[in-house]
Amino acid sequence: MIRTENLEVSYSSGTRALHPCSLRFEDGAFTVLLGASGAGKSTLLRALNGLVTPTGGRVVVEGIGDLTTRRALQSHRRRTGMVFQQHQLIGRSSVLQNVLTGRLGFHSGLRTLLPPARAEKTRALEAIERVGLLDFALRRADQLSGGQQQRVGISRAIVQQPALILADEPVASLDPATADRVLSLLHGICKSDGITAIVSLHQLDFARRYSDRIVGLAQGAVVFDGPAARLGKTEVSRIYGTKPAEATDHFEPLPLKTGTYA
Ligand SMILES: Nc1ncnc2c1ncn2[C@@H]1O[C@H](COP(=O)(O)OP(=O)(O)OP(=O)(O)O)[C@@H](O)[C@H]1O
Numbered sequence: 001m002i003r004t005e006n007l008e009v010s011y012s013s014g015t016r017a018l019h020p021c022s023l024r025f026e027d028g029a030f031t032v033l034l035g036a037s038g039a040g041k042s043t044l045l046r047a048l049n050g051l052v053t054p055t056g057g058r059v060v061v062e063g064i065g066d067l068t069t070r071r072a073l074q075s076h077r078r079r080t081g082m083v084f085q086q087h088q089l090i091g092r093s094s095v096l097q098n099v100l101t102g103r104l105g106f107h108s109g110l111r112t113l114l115p116p117a118r119a120e121k122t123r124a125l126e127a128i129e130r131v132g133l134l135d136f137a138l139r140r141a142d143q144l145s146g147g148q149q150q151r152v153g154i155s156r157a158i159v160q161q162p163a164l165i166l167a168d169e170p171v172a173s174l175d176p177a178t179a180d181r182v183l184s185l186l187h188g189i190c191k192s193d194g195i196t197a198i199v200s201l202h203q204l205d206f207a208r209r210y211s212d213r214i215v216g217l218a219q220g221a222v223v224f225d226g227p228a229a230r231l232g233k234t235e236v237s238r239i240y241g242t243k244p245a246e247a248t249d250h251f252e253p254l255p256l257k258t259g260t261y262a
């Protein structure tokens with residue numbers, strides 16, 4: 001379980017990207033973050049992995065504590081897989097080499113300079129097989145399609161055997177059919193391995209299809225928190241700042257009190 005306690009992020013530019021929010025992410029749940037551009041989705045995801053330092057509040061991970069010490073951050077990152085929109089693969093390296101980078105956090109100093117041990121390679125090949133790319137393991141990453149590259153990104157995350165996956169718009173640059181297949185793959189792996197997932201998306205239909213829970217952000221505030229079944233037109237317009245048919249003229253996103261829904 002990972003939770004935020006009054007987590008708040010302001011950038012040095014003065015932008016208040018995240019208003020104090022307290023959210024609890026239960027083990028094994030697949031949470032989708034929705035929000036318009038600039039709503040704070042990436043900021044929240046980055047704060048959950050210590051890539052952004054909170055200006056208020058804290059992130060607490062069960063079994064580790066809060067992420068204020070180097071040691072805590074290191075253990076948390078080791079069990080956290082990241083999946084990015086642009087894959088962030090090394091194009092000229094093979095699929096296998098890319099996936100092996102997911103293991104680097106498990107080795108220190110000199111070991112990372114030596115060739116990977118056989119056990120590591122086996123583990124990486126297993127992770128590649130799970131995303132259906134074994135035949136491409138020795139292919140250069142930049143010779144793969146966008147969907148295949150994202151499957152490599154997923155493979156690199158799962159080779160860590162993570163407890164948590166943070167994915168920032170993992171399918172934003174894919175066509176709808178490929179996006180659906182990639183999300184379905186990510187969702188299936190998280191469910192079968194009991195991995196907690198927090199995934200930002202721009203597509204409402206995918207959010208509805210794959211989430212156990214949706215957290216909607218607007219201008220840095222959580223304005224919706226609940227299962228997809230509760231996400232109606234009014235809630236969608238609250239998240240995206242548009243007017244629903246039934247809304248009045250003026251609309252301001254309300255910073256709701258948030259927490260875990262039952
Ligand atoms: N490194 C940064 N320095 C200063 N301001 C930033 C930084 N990163 C993000 N911001 C600002 O913080 C706010 C939230 O940005 P964030 O990237 O978290 O939004 P987002 O919901 O991920 O948007 P998108 O859907 O476009 O990716 C925005 O106003 C953005 O301009």
Ligand SMILES: [Mg+2]
Nearest residue numbers: 041042043168
């Ligand atoms: Mg973003």
